[in-house]
Amino acid sequence: MDANELLKKVRKIEIKTKGLSQNIFAGEYHSAFKGRGxxxxxxxxxxxxxxxxxxxxxxxxxxxxxxxxxxxxERELTVMLLIDVSGSRNFGAMGEDKREMIAEIAATLAFSAIQNNDKIGVIFFSDKIEKFIPPKKGRRHILFIIRELLDFTPEQRGTDLAEVLRYMTDALKKRCTTFIISDFIDSHDYYKALSIANNKHDVTAIQVYDKRDAQLPDVGFMRVIDLETGRDRWVNTSSGKVRQAFNRWWYERQQQMIDRFNRCRVDYTSIATDEDFVKSLMGLFQKRGVR
Structure with a gap:
């Protein structure tokens, strides 16, 4: 996108998410992610x-x-956002696309962090570490992060959550509050890396998904393209067996993801792109705040 369009989008997201962080999330964030050290x-x-x-x-x-x-x-926190920039984030069949919602959620968390006088940093990842933005404070830093969220072009299209978790664990010596924002479509086993990361840091997972990730529409033969590998195939979506098999694959993958979070004691929430992410974040904050 050109510079003017990018600036308009950055400003739009700033107005929306800064208001949310000031008026809705300020108290909940403060109590949910208070200093652990x-x-x-x-x-x-x-x-x-x-x-x-x-x-x-x-x-x-x-x-x-x-x-x-x-x-x-220790009240002041270091907050790290681990942002999935793999090919699948560009998918959007219902509501916003994942990329736009991820940007809004990340911006809301970032503005909530600076309301609490916390430092905020970002790691963009695909199946490799794409970019590391060291933690800093201030509005200018947040606006830089939002611009990168909207306009960053990754070198790779795959996803490797274990890689970014290992990188964060090694790179950040001080304990920090960490949000992984991803659709968690990953064929790698990231359980061990997640367990180690959460023992050192305070990790929270936010899944952003499209409902078409979970269910195929009944529209006859449809060409399906894997946005991470580029491979494509024709699928007969009129077949009930095909749709059931796809839905079963999604359900099993979701259960595997949830099982990993539970075993590692990682708090999580799942947000569909046609839903209001405010409700889900409030629920996550409130659940943590009462512990």
């Missing part, structure tokens, strides 16, 4: 009931009297 604040004299594991033995030895370390919650 504890940082040292001060030492004080030991009081009855203090945990002996918090005793500062060096200070205690110097003063010949027990002192304990006092910790406070």
């Amino acid at each position: 504890m940082m040292f604040s001060e030492v004080r004299e030991y009081q009855y009931g203090d945990d002996i594991r918090d005793i500062d033995w060096n200070v205690t030895a110097r003063h010949n009297h027990p002192y304990v370390k006092v910790f406070e919650e």
